[in-house]
Amino acid sequence: MNTETIKKLLKDWRVALLLLLVIGSLVGIYLVPPNPEKGLEGNLQFGLDLEGGSWLQLEFQSVVVGYSTTGSVDDLVANLRTALDTEVIRIDENHLEIRKDVQRGDLEPIFVGSGASIVTYQKGVSAYTADEVKRILNEKVNALGMQDARINLLTPTGSEFPQYVRIELAGVDMATAQDIVAQQGVFEIRIQTAGNETEHVLYGDQITSVSVPQKDPYSQEWGVGFTLSDAGAEAFRDAALRYGAVDNPSAHHLIMLLDNKTVYSAPLAGNLVSELRSGPVRSLSATTGTGDAGLDAAMTLEIHLRAGALPVKVDIVGSGSVPAALGEQFKTTIVIAGLLALLTVGLVIYYRYREAAIVLPMVAINLSEIIILLGIARFAIQLDLATIAGLIAVMGTGIDQLVIITDEVLHEGRVPSPSLYLKRYGRALGIIALSAATVVIAMLPLALMDLSTLRGFAIITILGVLVGILVTRPAYGKIVMAILSR
Numbered sequence: 001m002n003t004e005t006i007k008k009l010l011k012d013w014r015v016a017l018l019l020l021l022v023i024g025s026l027v028g029i030y031l032v033p034p035n036p037e038k039g040l041e042g043n044l045q046f047g048l049d050l051e052g053g054s055w056l057q058l059e060f061q062s063v064v065v066g067y068s069t070t071g072s073v074d075d076l077v078a079n080l081r082t083a084l085d086t087e088v089i090r091i092d093e094n095h096l097e098i099r100k101d102v103q104r105g106d107l108e109p110i111f112v113g114s115g116a117s118i119v120t121y122q123k124g125v126s127a128y129t130a131d132e133v134k135r136i137l138n139e140k141v142n143a144l145g146m147q148d149a150r151i152n153l154l155t156p157t158g159s160e161f162p163q164y165v166r167i168e169l170a171g172v173d174m175a176t177a178q179d180i181v182a183q184q185g186v187f188e189i190r191i192q193t194a195g196n197e198t199e200h201v202l203y204g205d206q207i208t209s210v211s212v213p214q215k216d217p218y219s220q221e222w223g224v225g226f227t228l229s230d231a232g233a234e235a236f237r238d239a240a241l242r243y244g245a246v247d248n249p250s251a252h253h254l255i256m257l258l259d260n261k262t263v264y265s266a267p268l269a270g271n272l273v274s275e276l277r278s279g280p281v282r283s284l285s286a287t288t289g290t291g292d293a294g295l296d297a298a299m300t301l302e303i304h305l306r307a308g309a310l311p312v313k314v315d316i317v318g319s320g321s322v323p324a325a326l327g328e329q330f331k332t333t334i335v336i337a338g339l340l341a342l343l344t345v346g347l348v349i350y351y352r353y354r355e356a357a358i359v360l361p362m363v364a365i366n367l368s369e370i371i372i373l374l375g376i377a378r379f380a381i382q383l384d385l386a387t388i389a390g391l392i393a394v395m396g397t398g399i400d401q402l403v404i405i406t407d408e409v410l411h412e413g414r415v416p417s418p419s420l421y422l423k424r425y426g427r428a429l430g431i432i433a434l435s436a437a438t439v440v441i442a443m444l445p446l447a448l449m450d451l452s453t454l455r456g457f458a459i460i461t462i463l464g465v466l467v468g469i470l471v472t473r474p475a476y477g478k479i480v481m482a483i484l485s486r
Contacts (some may be wrong), residue, residue: 005482020477021422034239041331044374047150047384048330051170052324054177057154061101062129064161066094066120067111083110087311090108094191095117099129099312102277114175122160129311133165137362139307140180146354150382170382173320183259184313185304188234191243192253201239201395203309208303213298216287222294223287224302233280240268242474249273254295258285263288263301334388341392342367344398353406357483362402365476369398372467373460380459387456394464397439401432401468401477420457432473436465 009015024042029042048055070078073090080088086100098107111118124131130153141149151167155161167181187204211225225286228236239245245252249267256264268276275281287298342363350359370391377383408428409421439461448456 003284009425009478009482012475012478014471014474014478018368018443020469021372021471022070025371025378028375028378031425033458043378045378045382046170046327046331047382047387048168048170048322048327049384050327050388052322052327053168053170053172054174054321055166055168055319056316057164057166057318058182059164059317060123060125060129060133060162061313062097062099062125063102063107063117064120064122064124064126065098067096067116068112068119069111069116069135071115076111076116077217079114080107082109082236083477084438089126091128096127101313106232122159122161122163123376124155124159124163125263125312126164127152131164132311133314134309136185136310137165137167137181140185140303141160141169142165143303143306144169144176144180165314166318171324178316178319179300180303182314182316183304184309184310186259186309187301187305188257188260190255190257191239191245192251192255193243196256198255199239199243202228202232204305205308205465206235207305208232210302213288213302215295217286220290221287222289222298223285224298224305225283225285225354226305228282230282233282236284237276237280245415246273246276258301258304265295271414295420295451301417304359329461330385334385338388338392338395341395343458349399352403358406358480361408361476361479362399365472365479366395366398368484369464369467369472370395373464377460381456384456386454387460390457390460390464393457394462394468396464398464398472400434401473404428404431405473405477406480409477421481425481427479429469429473433469436469439465454474 010019014467029044033043035041035043067076075092077088077096080096080098084098084100084102086098089099091097101123104118108118109119117130134151134153137151139147141151149170150166152166152168153162154164156163166176167175169181171182185204186263189201191201192198206229207226208229209227213222213224215222240252240254243252245254245268253265253267255262266287274279286301288294288301344361345366346363349362350356353359373391373394374383377387381387405425405428408424408431438480443458443461446454447462449455
């Protein structure tokens, strides 16, 4: 093509839009923000398969019971709470969520004694509780600096209530993953009364703000400061006065626990005693020790205090990890596979048309489509093996559609008159649009469902179809007309 033809193509809005999106994608991948140490990876976010990391599958320690009763539902709930020493939530008129792993045989006497009977019994949690668990886990994962960590609720076949949650954390080792997401994260303050006896003061839900871990310049201990609500500060002062912690601090330690494990135990400091005598104190701090171990404990405590406790206990029922070295090997293999796929596509197209002027634009359009999809993925999703498979599938289907356009518009090896060209080009786009709609409809359920191994594939396939129909196919139509008209 001569210079005049190229200038004319660049002024066409379809070609200009394609170039703009390619340039924008490259800027997003490599320049916003600059990330030279990552090399060709740029700012792309890789999933567990390619980055290495850990995955955990947790089971909710809770049951959902369908019931019928002729008595008071409030009395039934109260009796269950007292007998089981746990929280009981009324989901609707016929179901209760019991936030404890309790067998049906242990529940039936309580129901019978309350004038009720069990209709259905299923392990799991209500949709509201499941969403709350997912929200809290997202906050904890975000505190690790993770983007698009995969948290999927899993419901067994035949059940209507989620029973498991699966978390995939790229770049996070198993020990950290278990400390952050495999704990309920219940924070409690207690005061020593006599001997080894302690009394409850307050839970973490009375904390309104949390500071970042800081190291004391004198003791070199790491600690996490936090602020209590007005009600929490009043409860803390009342307990300190009632149990003698203000009058005799050395005999009445202040104890802070995370999931029933002591993270801090010490007498009230002298300045804190003085402040408590005159009024409530809202600002407290928990020290976690010195060195790296103290810092790690402080960071874990900070995350749990900020996000709050999960509404139900969870148990690990499955786990695994992918070494970082294996993830790097996968990346190298995928790059080689992608290049081979692009080269093979180019050779097949050249064999079909025996014209480099057609092969090069096809390959360039195909490559631009992949770049645009990577630019979208940089902000939207992580790249894992399933997502990469989706990119390769988009590459193949994209070439198919470009071949359809090329064959449809050619007439005895040449581009026909403009009116006939537009007619044939419109017919080709109609075929492609119908095929694309079928793909989107087929993939949409997979994209919306919490299927961690398939969701990325479906999303990237749908995005590829949309980018092709809206951007790359129209641009290719103008380019191929300019090339074959010469």
